[in-house]
Amino acid sequence: MESFPLLQQLLWISLLCSADFYVSGQNCRGREPVIDPPALVVKYGSPATATCRTEYNTTRMSWEATMGASSKENTQQLVWSVDSVTDWSLKDGILWLAIYEYEPCTTHLPITIYKIPENVDLVIHNAGPLVEEHTYWLECEVKSVAPVNNLTVIWFRGDSKLEQSDFTQFNIEGDGDQNVTVRANLSIIASREDNRASYSCAAQLDLENTTDTTSNIV
Template sequence: MDAGLSIKNNFLTVYALFYAGAEALCPLIVNPFNVVLEYRQSVVVECNTSVSPLDLHWEFLNHRVNNGTLLVNSSQFKNWDETPRCTGKFIGLDTCTKHVDITLYSKCAVFYLGCDVQNVAPVHRLTVKWYKGQTLLTDTFFNDSTKTPVNQSATLQISPSRADDAADYWCEAELRLGPAGPQPPPTMKSNPLNITVYCEMNSVLVPIFSDVSLNCSAEGNPEPTVMWSFKNQTIITGRRQSTLTISRATSADAGIYTCTATSLSWSQTREVKVEEGRRCECRL
């Protein structure tokens, strides 16, 4: 039994040394190699080497990027376990590959609106109604048996989407005092709250053979780098701001353009969808 155990341990030791040696022979350096990224955000990863390669490229989302810089845009993920891989080919060495471990997370954009009703009595007769525009969203009822005037609050939870842009939210307090009370019941309305939803993608309609400029800027300390990319290829990079000019646009220029601002501790992404339009030609 002891001899068998010794042989097994020796085999494992030799295998481990061989594997470590193979890893050591791969001169690729991926930075960062472990990324925690919020869904719809982006990060730039680099693949470098101290040895001149015959070939160096990234493979990601069925695309090949023929340089050491890759923009990882998580909004393009088809699955949440996508893995960018950097591959290098070197003289005297086998082709080797290193990958980036990406952990995606998502958080909901939830907001709470408050409606304060002051000096109201009796509380159990109070109803607070929430509206979006002229649409009733919900009613809030109170079970407090206090008969003297008190202050009460009602809360509405919302998760705004693109369709909520420029919407008005407001509340209405109503005292339902029964048949013997005043008719219609006494009410008090709040001022409307007009909300603005900043969407992550804008759309630009470009007539064919026209010129278009896409501007992107960011502020920060240290000064951020601003980069435009298209189809996983970096197009132009600048400090604090970057302007991408498309001259004589054709159908090949249509698609989603990504602007990424990156500093030491943060990265933000915005997208612009460029769509092909038709130029109207009038002849007399």
């Protein structure tokens, strides 16, 4: 059997940050409003704003939200705005309500709140010289990230992709709908090819189905 030095630790993160949605109205009887933008993808702590417009006069218009709630009478437009998105309940979206001649019309604005990880760490259990044909566990820890359902951990050996882990395989610490710490594991069997090899893990937030990726060394 042969011993090898510890694996080099390289940490990567990539973020894909756009999304397309549509907005539909309820009980609006052909008087559906236009919300601009039709959905929000907001970084935690950043400002957010949306404007709802209608061609019809309303008795009253309001935004129903835990932050930035507002209302106005006899108007065709109302802005929702917050200086800093810090309430995770906004991830469920907010409600726009208008009264047309005493008939209510409601529309939902989808909101996705994301948080870039504070840190990404790669560790090897049973640290020490690696012994050929022995099994070792790598652990990728992604600290303070959201939303976890959109997170993928990708494993590399050198420049070659080995496999990836999604939220169904994570050990999650915290509320899965808010910012959490995630741990993903990979088992390897040491071989001669691992001599001077490097392993890395990439934490990717995918907020859109796209093939474009950008990776930066952390």
